[in-house]
Amino acid sequence: MSVAPAPATRPIEFRNATLDSTIAVLRVADAPALADALHKMLGGMPDFFNGEATVLDFAELADPPQRIDWPGLLSLLKRFRLQPIGVRNLTPPLAETARQAGLALLDAAELSEPPPESARPAPAVAEAEAPPTPAPAAARVEPAPAQVDTLFVDRPLRSGQQVYARGGDIVLLAGMSNGAEVIADGSIHCYGPLRGRAIAGAQGNASARIVTTNFGPEIVSIAGVYKTFEQGIAESLAGKAAHVRMVMNGTEQKLGIESLALD
Amino acid sequence: MGKTTTSAAFASGLALRGFKTAVIDFDVGLRNLDLIMGCERRVVYDFVNVINGEARLNQALIKDKHCENLFVLPASQTRDKEALTEEGVEAVIRELEHMGFDYVVCDSPAGIERGAIMALTFADEAIVTTNPEVSSVRDSDRILGILQSKSRRAAEGREPVKEHLLLTRYSPKRVDDGEMLSYKDVQELLRVPLIGVIPESESVLHASNQGTPAIHLKGTDVSEAYTDVVSRFLGEDRPLRFVNYDKPGLIKRLFGGK
Numbered sequence: 200m201s202v203a204p205a206p207a208t209r210p211i212e213f214r215n216a217t218l219d220s221t222i223a224v225l226r227v228a229d230a231p232a233l234a235d236a237l238h239k240m241l242g243g244m245p246d247f248f249n250g251e252a253t254v255l256d257f258a259e260l261a262d263p264p265q266r267i268d269w270p271g272l273l274s275l276l277k278r279f280r281l282q283p284i285g286v287r288n289l290t291p292p293l294a295e296t297a298r299q300a301g302l303a304l305l306d307a308a309e310l311s312e313p314p315p316e317s318a319r320p321a322p323a324v325a326e327a328e329a330p331p332t333p334a335p336a337a338a339r340v341e342p343a344p345a346q347v348d349t350l351f352v353d354r355p356l357r358s359g360q361q362v363y364a365r366g367g368d369i370v371l372l373a374g375m376s377n378g379a380e381v382i383a384d385g386s387i388h389c390y391g392p393l394r395g396r397a398i399a400g401a402q403g404n405a406s407a408r409i410v411t412t413n414f415g416p417e418i419v420s421i422a423g424v425y426k427t428f429e430q431g432i433a434e435s436l437a438g439k440a441a442h443v444r445m446v447m448n449g450t451e452q453k454l455g456i457e458s459l460a461l462d
Numbered sequence: 463m464g465k466t467t468t469s470a471a472f473a474s475g476l477a478l479r480g481f482k483t484a485v486i487d488f489d490v491g492l493r494n495l496d497l498i499m500g501c502e503r504r505v506v507y508d509f510v511n512v513i514n515g516e517a518r519l520n521q522a523l524i525k526d527k528h529c530e531n532l533f534v535l536p537a538s539q540t541r542d543k544e545a546l547t548e549e550g551v552e553a554v555i556r557e558l559e560h561m562g563f564d565y566v567v568c569d570s571p572a573g574i575e576r577g578a579i580m581a582l583t584f585a586d587e588a589i590v591t592t593n594p595e596v597s598s599v600r601d602s603d604r605i606l607g608i609l610q611s612k613s614r615r616a617a618e619g620r621e622p623v624k625e626h627l628l629l630t631r632y633s634p635k636r637v638d639d640g641e642m643l644s645y646k647d648v649q650e651l652l653r654v655p656l657i658g659v660i661p662e663s664e665s666v667l668h669a670s671n672q673g674t675p676a677i678h679l680k681g682t683d684v685s686e687a688y689t690d691v692v693s694r695f696l697g698e699d700r701p702l703r704f705v706n707y708d709k710p711g712l713i714k715r716l717f718g719g720k
Contacts, residue, residue, distance in 0.1 A: 358607060374653065
């Protein structure tokens with residue numbers, strides 16, 4: 200066994216990058232209450248988030264507390280696979296405690312949230328090979344161009360691949376496999392088998408739908424409301440054309456799956 | 463799963479058809495191809511020696527004992543797999559092209575680590591071997607995805623790598639009994655054109671123990687199935703064989719014919 204000497208490169212290098220992050224708007228700062236809420240929202244899917252960089256926004260904090268239990272809050276969020284990187288809209292004394300807890304203060308940073316409907320940035324395709332490393336720097340979303348095109352995927356989406364149609368719809372022309380993930384801010388249209396995780400309306404658009412000619416997903420989700428298929432998919436739907444949309448059940452939102460007649 | 467067995471048989475098949483063929487073992491640290499090709503005692507220099515400039519390519523190429531125009535480039539048993547650099551692999555493949563090789567068969571290791579990535583980076587066509595079981599199919603799906611994102615063709619935005627699906631260790635009886643996925647199920651899951659089905663057979667074991675690629679075992683199902691694969695690869699039309707199970711009839715059961 201021989202060990203080759205490491206090539207003479209600089210041990211550290213700085214590059215400019217922007218980072219997409221999730222903004223978590225906290226209306227309470229109390230860890231147990233948040234734990235309840237997260238548990239209700241994500242239920243059986245503790246790994247819904249995938250270590251995403253998260254900015255905690257306290258602008259809508261109903262009743263600003265005297266102090267915040269940062270270690271408790273951070274470990275809670277990490278338990279749900281969120282990676283907090285910074286805070287904003289905190290009062291100066293609380294902001295100071297956040298800084299001591301290792302979070303960045305991002306009040307001055309330019310954080311642009313994509314507006315729900317009008318302006319939408321361009322779609323982005325990502326390979327899930329390397330999860331993004333959370334950078335301690337300010338997270339910034341590029342300014343949005345006026346219109347986005349639908350994102351077309353011509354080849355089968357394979358296990359381990361992930362595609363995100365930012366701001367718009369996605370059309371899968373060759374289907375997707377188990378273990379793949381498709382995310383769209385708009386709707387998902389799949390011509391071929393839909394087999395992995397399909398997440399539509401990722402920014403909260405509840406009128407998004409998931410349409411496929413061959414229904415067989417692991418998980419479907421629209422605007423954060425999701426459905427898993429642990430007990431298998433009903434025979435009337437499995438492998439058939441179907442669409443998923445949000446339906447109101449009294450005041451409760453749930454996902455309705457209906458078969459489609461194709462001829 | 464049958465990757466090395468297939469590489470050896472397929473490369474031999476191409477050589478038997480008259481093409482000048484090289485087969486490269488990318489499984490650094492767990493080399494096996496030289497054993498299956500029966501040339502393990504003739505390995506002096508290996509792939510990593512060539513990449514590191516310690517040997518010339520034609521010093522490392524081993525001429526196959528069965529076929530006139532087949533050459534084996536063995537992997538190193540002792541090196542770290544990081545020894546395979548992209549530039550090094552590219553240089554070797556370009557040089558083989560320069561030496562007039564018609565086909566270069568890259569025998570990929572299992573998994574999705576460096577050796578496998580290097581084996582697929584320069585591919586024009588890929589034969590993905592899979593066994594008729596769910597976990598193997600899932601792994602193949604993953605490697606197909608990597609093929610379409612990491613290959614040089616994908617990086618340069620050229621025509622994508624042409625994919626072929628090869629099922630190995632297929633047992634029509636076990637498919638019939640519902641113990642195994644059928645080739646139709648696998649094809650439905652992966653949606654890649656099927657280039658062949660290799661039946662489960664003891665002769666594969668004999669062949670690899672003897673250091674003879676399975677295609678040379680004349681008259682066996684496996685040899686015929688690999689010959690069909692090579693023909694289909696070269697664009698010929700061959701009906702799919704060895705995929706149906708015939709229940710043994712009464713006479714056969716009584717007399718135990720085999």
